[in-house]
Amino acid sequence: MPVWQRIYEELNDPNFVLICVAEDTGGEAVAGPIFDAAAPTYVQIVDEDHRVSSAFNFVNVPSAAWIDETGRIVRIDEGTYSMIHSFGEGEQAITFGTDVYEPALKDWIQSGAQSRYIQSVETITAQIRQHTPAQRQADAAFCLGNLFRQHGDAAKADHYWQLARTLNPDSVNFIRQNLTLTEEGSAGEQFQKMMGEYVSAGRDYYRPIDIDHE
Amino acid sequence: MASAFMAYPELRHPFASSSIHSEGSVTVLYEGRQVELAEHAAGEALLIRPDDLININGFEVKPEGVCHGDLCIPLTTALLVEQDDQTWFDLTAFADLLEQPYVADHEARVWSFAEIPAKRHNMMTEAMAPSLELTDRQGNIFNITDLKGKKALIVTWSSW
Numbered sequence: 279m280p281v282w283q284r285i286y287e288e289l290n291d292p293n294f295v296l297i298c299v300a301e302d303t304g305g306e307a308v309a310g311p312i313f314d315a316a317a318p319t320y321v322q323i324v325d326e327d328h329r330v331s332s333a334f335n336f337v338n339v340p341s342a343a344w345i346d347e348t349g350r351i352v353r354i355d356e357g358t359y360s361m362i363h364s365f366g367e368g369e370q371a372i373t374f375g376t377d378v379y380e381p382a383l384k385d386w387i388q389s390g391a392q393s394r395y396i397q398s399v400e401t402i403t404a405q406i407r408q409h410t411p412a413q414r415q416a417d418a419a420f421c422l423g424n425l426f427r428q429h430g431d432a433a434k435a436d437h438y439w440q441l442a443r444t445l446n447p448d449s450v451n452f453i454r455q456n457l458t459l460t461e462e463g464s465a466g467e468q469f470q471k472m473m474g475e476y477v478s479a480g481r482d483y484y485r486p487i488d489i490d491h492e
Numbered sequence: 493m494a495s496a497f498m499a500y501p502e503l504r505h506p507f508a509s510s511s512i513h514s515e516g517s518v519t520v521l522y523e524g525r526q527v528e529l530a531e532h533a534a535g536e537a538l539l540i541r542p543d544d545l546i547n548i549n550g551f552e553v554k555p556e557g558v559c560h561g562d563l564c565i566p567l568t569t570a571l572l573v574e575q576d577d578q579t580w581f582d583l584t585a586f587a588d589l590l591e592q593p594y595v596a597d598h599e600a601r602v603w604s605f606a607e608i609p610a611k612r613h614n615m616m617t618e619a620m621a622p623s624l625e626l627t628d629r630q631g632n633i634f635n636i637t638d639l640k641g642k643k644a645l646i647v648t649w650s651s652w
Contacts (some may be wrong), residue, residue: 282647295644297626300651306629307506308651313629320630329524330648331635332607333624334615342647343621349640351619357645402619413539414606415593421521422595422604430509434597441595454652464652 279316281360285380286320293347294387296320299330301451303338303424327424331451332417335407336469338450338483344386348442352386352396354405357484378489395489405485416446423432432459450476451485520548520583521604523625531605532580538596538603539573539580549608553581563610565589 279298287295298320300309303353309324330336334343334354337453342358343351359375366372397405423438436459443452453472454464462468476483513519513528517625518538520527527548531537542553558571558598559563571589573580587594593606614620620645624636636646 279649289641293642295639295642297644297646299626299646299648300652301648302650304651310629312651323626324629325626325648327524329624330626333612333622334646336648341651342645345501345621345636345639345640345644345646347643349621349623349637351615383645387561390643391582393510399619403617406616407618408616408617410592411593414609415595418521418595418604418606419591422597422602425512425519425526425602425604426597426600429512430507434600438595438597451650456650 279312279318282320283316283318285360285383286318287454289384291387297323299313299323299325301325301328301331301455303327303427303455326422328417328451328455331449335409336451337407337446337448341484344383346391346396350399351402351406354402355485356487376487376489378487382489397488402445409446413446413448416442416444416449416452419445420452448481448483512602518601518603521602522549523607533573533575533578536598537585538583539575540583542572542579542581545581545583549605551586558586571599 282296282298286294297312298311298318300323302309302324303326305326306324311324325331331339331341334341336355338357340358341355342353343355344353346352356379357376358379360377360380362373362377364373365372382395386395386433407420419438420442423435423442427435436456439452439456439459443449443456446452450473457464457466457469460466460468502617514530517530518527518532520529520538525548527544529540529544531541531544540548544559546552551558552560553567553572554564557566559565570585571582573582584594584596587605590608590610592608594603596603612622615622620635626631626636636644
């Protein structure tokens with residue numbers, strides 16, 4: 279979140295709106311402090327029902343859409359990392375993210391329709407995931423589970439979140455959000471096993487990032 | 493067991509048990525809104541007062557059809573149901589007509605509706621950003637479609 283604030287300040291363009299959305303059933307209690315630590319001046323949304331992911335057919339975080347002045351999407355559904363992140367040392371070291379997204383974004387904000395990073399209508403509509411009726415029903419099941427959770431009915435919350443996962447097995451968001459309810463959390467052995475199966479099945483949780491590295 | 497990341501384990505199930513709605517009511521979830529209806533005739537189908545439809549999804553029952561802006565869907569006998577000397581609107585039949593998925597918990601009397609596919613048609617075919625009303629942390633309500641004239645980056649993240 280602080281990196282997005284830095285990028286937003288560096289761009290300093292009144293005609294650019296940055297909207298950061300926390301896809302988090304934990305709500306303000308968990309997402310709020312993380313936002314606040316970044317002292318953000320961009321638009322901050324806490325999206326307990328994952329409505330933004332549903333609207334754009336995203337299946338993982340971080341994902342994003344670039345929307346131009348006419349309301350047209352000109353990039354969508356990539357691993358929207360603001361930088362390369364590194365954790366641990368030696369054999370335990372984990373590195374993920376990218377350093378090509380930030381310069382591409384800045385080029386678009388400064389060059390607009392002349393930017394070589396914007397994509398055609400045909401590319402964008404091919405990039406947007408085509409969700410089946412069952413996958414769209416999963417969104418309704420997830421919201422229903424969340425309502426039960428908010429009213430203290432953990433059994434029904436789990437039931438409908440599991441249903442959401444069954445209906446939309448492509449959603450890493452649903453897999454990991456559900457795992458926050460388990461003892462081992464969202465990145466333990468279950469997660470590693472599920473992601474192994476996910477990748478083995480040939481699914482992609484981000485579209486390949488098609489940006490030249492200069 | 494592998495060491496696991498759990499940012500806020502105390503928040504797994506933080507909420508005390510509470511009623512979703514008043515006794516006898518039903519609740520409808522759609523587009524982030526939660527609408528409680530005291531008057532209904534809920535069975536397998538969800539029958540609501542025609543006047544309540546606009547508060548749920550913006551459609552209005554008019555003589556010319558079920559309308560939202562310029563779009564009017566013809567009223568059929570499957571949509572308007574006479575029961576107990578009242579005229580009801582069959583919200584679930586309407587969803588089926590629009591190919592709008594939903595999930596119902598009949599025990600708790602809650603119906604949760606996914607987005608109406610036609611509302612995403614322009615995104616799927618023309619790459620136009622969908623209508624999506626959001627509330628920011630300061631309580632400001634805006635729609636993604638209100639941002640025309642500016643470039644916007646909408647990016648998701650999570651604590652988990």
